[in-house]
Amino acid sequence: MKKTLQSIANWLNVDCGNFGETVVTGVSIDTRTIKKGDLFIPFKGENVNGHQYVAKAFENGAAATLWMKNEPNPPSNVPILFVEDSEIALQDMARQYRDEHKAIFIGITGSNGKTSSKDILASALSPYYKVQKTIGNFNNQLGLPITILSLDEDTEIAVLEMGMSGFGEIEFLSTLARPHYAVITNIGEAHMQDLGSREGIAKAKFEIIKGLDEHGILFYDGDEPLLQNLVGKEPNLNVESFGFKQENSLVASNIVSTEKGSRFDVRGELNGEFFIPVLGKHQVKNALNAMLIAKSLGLRDDQIHFGIEQAKLTDMRMQLIPARKGILFINDAYNAAPTSMTAAIQFVQTTDMRSEKWLVLGDMLELGENEKQFHESMANAIDEKEVKRICLFGPRMKWLYDKLENKFAKDNLIYTANDYNVIINYIEQHANENSLILLKGSRGMKLETIIESFK
Template sequence: MFSLTVREIASAVGAQNATDKWADVEISAVGFDTRKLFSGSLFVPLIGDNDGHAFIEKAIENGAKAAFWSRPLDEAPTEIPVIQVEDTLKALQALASYYLKKIHPKVIGITGSNGKTTTKDMTEAVVSSAYRVHKTQGNFNNHIGLPMTILEMPEDTEVIILEMGMNHADEIRVLSDLAEPDIAIITMIGESHIEYLGSRAGIADAKMEIISGLKPDGVLIYPGEEPLLEERVHSLVKEQLKTFGTTEKNDLYPLTIDAQMTETTFTTNAEPDLSITLPVLGTYNVTNALAALSAGLVLGISIEQAAPKLSVFQLTKNRTEWLTGIHESMILNDAYNANPTAMKLVLTNFSALPNTGRKIVVLGDMLELGQQSRELHKSIEEVLSAESIDQVFLYGNEMHVLYAALLGKFAEGHLHYFTGDKEPMIHQLKQLIQPKDHILIKSSLGTDLLTVVQELKV
């Protein structure tokens, strides 16, 4: 249970006004959305498209017991304590930093172009085999979500796992400096946000910002087969570096992998005789699990101790989940996020799965690829073969270049392209799908193929 007094909060954020009258008032939660407040909350009126100060009466009505305030004090309510600050967002972050130091858990920060959320979920499973754990919920992983995750941490938390997302340079630096991780994990370097960062090298620079706040004795866990990271880790000593990947050059790597429709089993060099089962599809998820297991090893958790928890870990919704589809089909829903590297990985794994029906893929635009968008969309052609995929449905303006590239590879009636209204594509899919078909649906969230998933699932 979160519990801070107004005195503590005012001191933590450097209040610009006197709060002695309210010093002993206890606050049990923090929130910025008036719809989600409850009795005992500190209201944080953030300023964005709307000014949160305008909703102070609603906040009080919904249980706010105190509030940050960056407008003139003569505009502030008088029935609850207000803590005047220059910037309410910075005050939120400062309060999170104070609370994190007060509870003093071990901190694991996770970033990467793909696999952040899955690795976070796996790391929670591994670490919970020995510690009380709190983690980022959903993808609440930005400059607002990360401090909120910290402030929602129970007071008995021993390890906190913080997902760190970004779109632009210097964003992860802010999050790392706030969190000061004991362990930092980079899952992979892909092409996400290349529109803003210019190149994969620029993306690697941005992801390496996670070591900005790394504790002096902290450890960086990263894919050892990524040259862009190998070139950038030299500011840390050897003892601070742990690698994972598919080959023997890494500290932790798989010896065997058996990927099935709903689970993947593997063994590692660290425990060759121990089979570890993941309740998810994909050889790429083995590398996510290796990152999680590496974090466990740093914390003194053996792979043998962690394996049972990994076998039952819960994947965040919309991350590569199997759903029952219409006409007794099965849908592999991966429509929450997409970049070229991730799309190729899931297509390769999907293509290799055994099944008695047909394989249908529905692929939507991958966003934020900038000037390289056409080239990167076209590159998906490498992993699409008429020998393993029966039907290909492409959606979105950016997918036209892939459609043109595939025209000679797929027979007439097996390659389909749509833009704009999704209903014609949904209608055609409903007419086409047969029992035992497997359907992969993958795109960036902004392309909104989740609408298609909703229409095709039972």
């Protein structure tokens, strides 16, 4: 973004004084990461008032700042825009910039796989377009506007991740971004405590169609009956489905995993054998929506082949990490819900990468009143014939431990509520060059801490 302060003032319908020619090249809400030319946006929270950092923002290179009108003692003789509410101003700026931008906007939501789908799609399109994507988890009512305002003016494809915890949030993000294409990766159990049921989760994710361009397309997990039902109620909606069931627009089968990635066959909108350098059947499904979008954009089959072979995921998503003693870790510890944990467990149990398979599982958070049932249900996903050793971490994993206690030998199953060292020492004692160790848990469990001891 490269705008004069006068242009931004016009967006917000405010006065910029004598600083209209000041050039703004980005936005920032954090003085520690602010770049020269950024517009600083101070927020006022319960514990921190961002206005007290405005002077620091200018010291670090800010070109201008917002200032809430009800906040006393504004600085003088600096480029400043007075607004009623910083958050609303940020969103209004993003809305205006989106209206002016010529890029194709793609919105991605879902219970699991948002970030992986974003990464695979951006990788697949990058050889042919200038692509920018959501960085990190900037996917909410503050992060999405910042992402939009961070787009270069010549960006051709904007891949935007959209997260939520309650009803109305995806609708807000979708109507702000107005995507040309929308993706719903799947429906899981995350945020069950806020949305009450999987039906509620599906309804909340389906809000992404609210801002979808009238000629746009929704790409969705066609294996999910809840999404099929919602699609059936929108006869005028342009849709493409992906999955493993034969009736989908794009179907994957014959999935083979190696240490280099996943090879699979597809049938439907594309046909043939494809490869992604990513592990897991569930990641193949995430690749399918990228392939459908690439096809809709007009890429040839050979270009799609090449594009998805460049896929690179954000760390801690089925990430292979060779370690001391010849141990091979799969770091899938960024987040977890029953659906994604089951998928990761199934991958480990069916791969032939290593002969001795381990599970290191941490608590799944935000599952609501049925969290005990969800943790216990993981016992059904674990095949004692395929898994040699299990380490469970976190107070909720005690429920799973109790379910598994009679299935595994005492020396092959351990549990700790909060001590990483119990698991680290156990791995140190028993793991070797034949061991493949999956780490999977919610973000708050920070299971990647365990790997640090073995790098």
